[in-house]
Structures are given as C-alpha cells and as structure tokens.
Amino acid sequence: MHRARKRFGQNFLQDDGIIYSIIALINPGPDMHVIEIGPGLGALTRPLLRNLDQLDLLEIDRDLVAYWNQQNLEGLTVIEGDALQFNFLEWANTRSGKKGFCKVVGNLPYNISSPLLFHLVSAATQIDEQIFMLQAEVVERIVAKAGSSDFSRLSVMLQARYDMELVLEVPPEAFEPQPKVNSAVVRMIPRKDFKLSDTQWSALEQVVAAAFSQRRKMLRTNLQAFSERLSLTEIELKSRAQDITVERYVEWAKVLAS
Numbered sequence: 001m002h003r004a005r006k007r008f009g010q011n012f013l014q015d016d017g018i019i020y021s022i023i024a025l026i027n028p029g030p031d032m033h034v035i036e037i038g039p040g041l042g043a044l045t046r047p048l049l050r051n052l053d054q055l056d057l058l059e060i061d062r063d064l065v066a067y068w069n070q071q072n073l074e075g076l077t078v079i080e081g082d083a084l085q086f087n088f089l090e091w092a093n094t095r096s097g098k099k100g101f102c103k104v105v106g107n108l109p110y111n112i113s114s115p116l117l118f119h120l121v122s123a124a125t126q127i128d129e130q131i132f133m134l135q136a137e138v139v140e141r142i143v144a145k146a147g148s149s150d151f152s153r154l155s156v157m158l159q160a161r162y163d164m165e166l167v168l169e170v171p172p173e174a175f176e177p178q179p180k181v182n183s184a185v186v187r188m189i190p191r192k193d194f195k196l197s198d199t200q201w202s203a204l205e206q207v208v209a210a211a212f213s214q215r216r217k218m219l220r221t222n223l224q225a226f227s228e229r230l231s232l233t234e235i236e237l238k239s240r241a242q243d244i245t246v247e248r249y250v251e252w253a254k255v256l257a258s
C-alpha cells in the first residue's frame, strides 16, 4: 500500500463523480496525445487510458514509477522525472509531428503549481490545451480580471498567453488525504492571437514584475525606471498595477522591446 507523501503534494482523488467530470472535461479520444503530470495511484490515469490509444505519465515519485512500470499496460509510457525540468516542447514535437491534438493534464502538486505554469509557457506553441486541478485560490488569481484584488503578476502573464476558464470547483472531501484548501479545475488554451517575440515576452515579464513590485504603490513609483519610454497617461500614473489591463501591459512590453 502506498503512503501519501506530503513533500510531493500527494492528495489522491477518490470521488468518482469528480473524477468522471474531469475526464469529461479532458474529453480523451483516439488521435490525441496526452501527458499526465503526477498520475499518483491512477484516479485519472485508468479512465483516461480506456479512451486513448496512448498515454504518457510523468511522475517524480520512484515508488509510483515502479508501480506503473509493473502494471505493464498497453499504450502507457512512464517517464520518471520532475515536471519543472521536463521539456514539454520536445515531448509535443516528438509525439504529434504534424498530426493530433496535444494535451497536458493533471491533478497538480500544489506546492509547485505557479513555477510549473510558468515553465509550461515555453511549450505553448505546440500544446493545444491544458487541464489542471489546482488550489482554488490560485485558479481564482489566474483568471481574475483587471480591477479585482486577485489580479496579479501571474494573472497578467498567463492571460497574455492563454485563454483560461475555471471549469469545476472541487471540495477537500474529494481527496484522500484531504487537503486543507479548496481546489478547482482550470482549462487553459494557448491564445491564437499571441504574437510576442521572445524579447517582447521578456519585456512583459520585466514591466509586469516592476508594476506589481509594491502592490499598494502607484505606477508613478513602480514604473519610474520605464516612465520616459512608456508615456503613461496621468490616470495611469495614479493607478495601481492591478488596475491596468493585460492588453495595456502587452502594449508597454512592445514599446520597451522596440
């Protein structure tokens, strides 16, 4: 029997209704390439595999990797590794070639969710969809709109790259052991209209980090270093980072990178 390991954020799904809903959201089908981050004991893995010709698993816990290797299931490829180091771009290129939909899915370990979401941005050109269970608070933050107190650096960066939607709320009782927080599932689809170059993306990272560096301060202070180039309006100078739209941040990034 596997004992859940806290350091790997192991909270295993056990509610059949919730599992069914997540599988329906992933909507697995033949000709689709799916990688599941953190299969654990297989709450999502087994139903996924019933509807897919092939499924890749990425798991950091050696005992669970051994468990999956022993199962010897057809169509299953088990990769031992840390999702924060894994090359998702290479995975998508190898798997899909020019054919088929690429999806990254998982009930993610909550302790690494923000860095993992940033890490995945580098593969967004080749990924069609991401469906993740995260801490509800994180999902609320990433889908928050400008003007909301939840609107943050994470919201701007991820909304610049993905269309996102909170699609399911999940209570602690759906897991064993139960986490202390509520959870939610987010659907993330790389934006079709995304056109930033690497330099423009870096400029976006810089200007957004500066704007949110002191949340309560006005942009007059936080963006002082950029003010000459950005020609902020009087209203913007008196605004706080959370009041500026994603589109406006993107415009600033383009100016700074030009």
Ligand code: SAM
Pocket: 008, 009, 010, 011, 012, 013, 014, 037, 038, 039, 040, 041, 042, 043, 044, 058, 059, 060, 061, 064, 081, 082, 083, 084, 106, 107, 108, 109, 110, 112
């Ligand atoms: N999918 C299972 C479920 O829903 O019951 C398990 C989910 S559990 C919240 C998170 C899983 O991610 C565990 O299997 C854990 O070992 C794995 N994990 C934790 N950190 C990881 C990392 N850095 N890279 C890959 N897998 C990781």
